[in-house]
Amino acid sequence: MKRTIITGGNSGIGYQAAKQLVQKGWQVTLFCRNERRAKEACRKITEETGSGQVDYKLADLADIRSVRQAAAAYLEQNRSLDVLINNAADFDLSVKKRVLTRDGLEKQFATNVLAPYLLSELLLPALEESSDGRILNISSKGLIMYPRISLDFDNLNGEKSYSPSKTYYQNKLALLMLSLYQREQYPKVSVQAVRVTNVKLDISRYPNLTPVMKAVYRLKSRFSIPAEKMAEVYTALASEAGFDGFLYDEHCKEVKANRSAYNKTEQERLYRLLGELARR
Numbered sequence: 001m002k003r004t005i006i007t008g009g010n011s012g013i014g015y016q017a018a019k020q021l022v023q024k025g026w027q028v029t030l031f032c033r034n035e036r037r038a039k040e041a042c043r044k045i046t047e048e049t050g051s052g053q054v055d056y057k058l059a060d061l062a063d064i065r066s067v068r069q070a071a072a073a074y075l076e077q078n079r080s081l082d083v084l085i086n087n088a089a090d091f092d093l094s095v096k097k098r099v100l101t102r103d104g105l106e107k108q109f110a111t112n113v114l115a116p117y118l119l120s121e122l123l124l125p126a127l128e129e130s131s132d133g134r135i136l137n138i139s140s141k142g143l144i145m146y147p148r149i150s151l152d153f154d155n156l157n158g159e160k161s162y163s164p165s166k167t168y169y170q171n172k173l174a175l176l177m178l179s180l181y182q183r184e185q186y187p188k189v190s191v192q193a194v195r196v197t198n199v200k201l202d203i204s205r206y207p208n209l210t211p212v213m214k215a216v217y218r219l220k221s222r223f224s225i226p227a228e229k230m231a232e233v234y235t236a237l238a239s240e241a242g243f244d245g246f247l248y249d250e251h252c253k254e255v256k257a258n259r260s261a262y263n264k265t266e267q268e269r270l271y272r273l274l275g276e277l278a279r280r
């Protein structure tokens, strides 16, 4: 039986991908920060698929110690892993000031970039033991609105300025750079990225948004695809053969990343920095 970990699998696209992979007969472990939401997701997946091949580990991805504990608890229980899906992300437009984690890191960067890096490193030995180990890192189509974006190494921790959306796109670019670097660093594992398009959001998850922002989200949702549809791309890249490219869109078609993502010197700089930060 194939095994996968999906971070943030208790809602949205991650939840739908978990359900689809359980339906295919996979064992799925959700890495979630909230026990009530994790249990509820497992209960619903079990009820909707008729399979109990889903469980969870508690992991606050914004907390290095929690990430390490969750990875260790998973390996102790399961030992093997075929696919790691770094799906969870922190993006809340109502947060106006940067939040620092207990490790002294800006919370979005810790969740969206450092945690995928650290999970990949901690779980790499298990993925390498699989006959077909894979890592999927989840990025955003919104990056096409910033064709000239480059990673601002001087503001990774929000020390110069902070806005939740600028930080989010910097994080998603960093994740693409990390993924490209991992493709060279991890020869025994395939690393791919997904360019998620506009997907229907559960707005009740963001109670602090202003009425205007809620209205914008409602308007956006008219032009968005259901989470199930986007999850089909995760499921295909996790479980099917024939995807040898790097970045895939909502049609499972290979697309180009932003130009700056391919800068090897910057990729290496980021990878080394993440290694230093993860040692905190």
Ligand SMILES: NC(=O)c1ccc[n+]([C@@H]2O[C@H](COP(=O)([O-])OP(=O)(O)OC[C@H]3O[C@@H](n4cnc5c(N)ncnc54)[C@H](OP(=O)(O)O)[C@@H]3O)[C@@H](O)[C@H]2O)c1
Pocket: 007, 008, 009, 010, 011, 012, 013, 014, 031, 032, 033, 034, 037, 059, 060, 061, 062, 063, 086, 087, 088, 089, 090, 091, 111, 138, 139, 140, 141, 142, 196, 197, 198, 199, 200, 201, 202, 205, 227
């Ligand atoms: N929806 C879109 O239109 C869209 C567009 C482009 C890219 N994406 C990307 O697609 C992926 C999935 O998005 P989605 O729309 O399905 O989002 P979602 O429904 O908001 O799910 C996000 C998940 O991440 C989890 N999470 C956030 N911070 C966490 C932390 N510190 N520790 C553990 N888990 C944490 C959330 O857990 P809680 O339930 O505990 O909050 C939730 O399960 C993300 O990478 C997102 O950036 C989405």
